[in-house]
Amino acid sequence: MSVINRPAPAAVETDEVTVVVATRNRPDRLRETIPRHRAATIVVDNGSDQPLAVPGAEVVRLGENIGAAARNVGVERAGTPFVAFADDDSYWEPGALARAAEILRAHPRAALLTARVLIGPQGRLDPISAGMAEAPIGVPPGAAGPSVLGFLSCAVVVRRDAFRAAGGFQPRLFVYGEEALLAMDLAAAGHQLSYVSELVVRHFPEPAGRDTRARARRECRNRVLTALLRRPPAVAVRALAEAARSQPDALTDIARDLPWALRHRRRLPDAVESALRRLGQ
Structure with missing residues (x-):
């Protein structure tokens, strides 16, 4: 640097x-x-x-x-x-x-x-x-x-x-x-x-030239990893099921980082989790 x-x-x-x-x-x-x-x-x-x-x-x-x-x-x-x-x-x-x-x-x-x-x-x-x-x-x-x-x-x-x-x-x-x-x-x-x-x-975004498929796969992977890191098991399971349905290629990426996510898993306070649920997340 x-x-x-x-x-x-x-x-x-x-x-x-x-x-x-x-x-x-x-x-x-x-x-x-x-x-x-x-x-x-x-x-x-x-x-x-x-x-x-x-x-x-x-x-x-x-x-x-x-x-x-x-x-x-x-x-x-x-x-x-x-x-x-x-x-x-x-x-x-x-x-x-x-x-x-x-x-x-x-x-x-x-x-x-x-x-x-x-x-x-x-x-x-x-x-x-x-x-x-x-x-x-x-x-x-x-x-x-x-x-x-x-x-x-x-x-x-x-x-x-x-x-x-x-x-x-x-x-x-x-x-x-x-x-x-x-x-x-x-x-x-x-x-x-x-x-x-x-x-x-x-x-002033410029979408031209961006790989939208790669982005969707990455977004899916990060959504699941975030759920595994902080959300209740039921939410993480739903996120995995949605990934399997909409972005099956992302499952390989998720599997690679699964041990890391589980090691760093930490429960959110009830008030934060409740707010996320009200947002439909």
Whole structure:
């Protein structure tokens, strides 16, 4: 791992937040979004084929692609109490990072705030954000917003200490669906996770060229492993049965990691498990 450059960030609106961006082989898109970040920015290069040099950000180059765990590297390097995540195709709208810091200071139990996500040039509301706004598991007294037990990684600000204590993103899950386990573990530790609609993230995904079959297989594998790690046996069995029906190829991947998952199995508090059930999970 090596640090390539550490230029001063532009248009800083808060010194309490660091933006962490994990990227791989998308330098052109990254250079479009980096100038939009209004806080100190750390780019973690997930083993790109060519080294990155990104003006306006500190770049940490990893020797290999470690998936979502690259964000953990950025969090470790951050020197601020709060960390915002972004993808190389997303950015936080002006004022959002400073406001997130204010909200986290005012809500000491909050470990994670997830923003309203607007997709593409038209600013279409992400369906996940729409679902969160409906508050299916309620709004606890004094919370920053509706409770959530999931999030989009490109649209959260976390309390750095709570994130680190929870272990961050599990490297074994790599990518796709890695957020669920972290959300469960933060909630199990007694933290609040809240949807805050006044915080806005713009997201410009490019689906072209992605292997949707490989992604579906990985998502299925991670869903089952997460159930094995934290959920009651009946839930894990249902997840396995669904995998056998919809993604039978994923069973090989699951079998490979089954001993690890069972060794690290830990029951969630009843309140967290009950909330997951209300979400239909």
